[in-house]
Amino acid sequence: MDFSFTPEQNAIRDLARQFARTRLAPEYRNREKQGRLERGLFEEMGQLGFIAAGVSEELGGQGLDGVSVGIIVEEISYGDLNAAYITVLGGLNAAILEQHASPELAREWLPRLCSGEISMALALTEPHAGSDAARLKLKATKQGGSYLLNGEKTSISFADQADLCILFARTGAEEDGAGGVSVFLVPLDLPGVSRTRFEDLGSRAVGRGSLFFDDVTLPAEMMLGEPGRGFSKVMRGFDFSRALIGLQCLAPAAASLAETWPYVVERKAFGASLASFEGVSFPLAEAETLLSAATLLCYKTLWQRDQGMPHTAEAAMCKWWAPKLAFEVIQDCLLMHGHAGYSEDFPHQQRLRDVLGLQIGDGTAQIMKMIIAREKVGRVAVPY
Numbered sequence: 001m002d003f004s005f006t007p008e009q010n011a012i013r014d015l016a017r018q019f020a021r022t023r024l025a026p027e028y029r030n031r032e033k034q035g036r037l038e039r040g041l042f043e044e045m046g047q048l049g050f051i052a053a054g055v056s057e058e059l060g061g062q063g064l065d066g067v068s069v070g071i072i073v074e075e076i077s078y079g080d081l082n083a084a085y086i087t088v089l090g091g092l093n094a095a096i097l098e099q100h101a102s103p104e105l106a107r108e109w110l111p112r113l114c115s116g117e118i119s120m121a122l123a124l125t126e127p128h129a130g131s132d133a134a135r136l137k138l139k140a141t142k143q144g145g146s147y148l149l150n151g152e153k154t155s156i157s158f159a160d161q162a163d164l165c166i167l168f169a170r171t172g173a174e175e176d177g178a179g180g181v182s183v184f185l186v187p188l189d190l191p192g193v194s195r196t197r198f199e200d201l202g203s204r205a206v207g208r209g210s211l212f213f214d215d216v217t218l219p220a221e222m223m224l225g226e227p228g229r230g231f232s233k234v235m236r237g238f239d240f241s242r243a244l245i246g247l248q249c250l251a252p253a254a255a256s257l258a259e260t261w262p263y264v265v266e267r268k269a270f271g272a273s274l275a276s277f278e279g280v281s282f283p284l285a286e287a288e289t290l291l292s293a294a295t296l297l298c299y300k301t302l303w304q305r306d307q308g309m310p311h312t313a314e315a316a317m318c319k320w321w322a323p324k325l326a327f328e329v330i331q332d333c334l335l336m337h338g339h340a341g342y343s344e345d346f347p348h349q350q351r352l353r354d355v356l357g358l359q360i361g362d363g364t365a366q367i368m369k370m371i372i373a374r375e376k377v378g379r380v381a382v383p384y
Contacts, residue, residue: 240315
């Protein structure tokens, strides 16, 4: 069993680490104040191969394996968790396009996504259907060679920044459940599309909001896959993104931990370094242990994916545990800094807020545990 990275993967890590710590980290707070990720950042990351790196080279990517993409996500998120959304969401959307779009659509849009020329949102959640995504209501009605879109998507990352979205819409009857859902690629500058933005606790540089579709006409060739059969196939891609999200959350926790060790060594209380008190050093030692374990779980899951092995349960473990653990570690680091940590002089408070959102997005802990139980004992563990 080999836990080392290849020379090529180490080179990827070095490049991503340098970019994250020199280009991303210094502007982490400013991006939050601006409330967006600058478009030039997408292009820089695209030029370096940090967006949709798993896509084949002929379609603009690098053809990297899942572990290598995980390395990019971990390093980018160490500098700026929000910038890592570009890699994670870009990778998920690109995988959907590469696997399900027609060759013509893939050739038109994938190179532009990989280069950072365009950005894409994933439009799945609706006001009444978050976790129960198969019950969505946004309607796509066939009209000749087009579909007419009507409905609302909500809680969409990059809602006010994206150029296109991958849209899940109902083409069949509601009683068909997932079997009546199809998937489309939708440019967001079409007539009838409007957007709103929410005022959130964290990840303000990414932004979250609603997309409204009012009699939006979309050519039928923008459908991804077959009518009524896209949902279940596309949802399998979330196993990949859930492992990536685990690394996305663990990296800023590791950054806070790395900053806290020297702080508690230098800070004095009762004539001694804070690090000499077990009440300080032991929680940090536990955090080192737990972060190492969770990181290994994420890379194991990505490795299983690369080997073509089942990894749905492991991906769900990454998704519920890593964001929760990261939040707890960052909170401890903040508290170790006392009132200074509570201020905006340190990045812990922003990391805490940013990580919290990923305990909700892409599936809550409760849903992830349901998935794990289903993988172990079957659908008897699902309450419907």
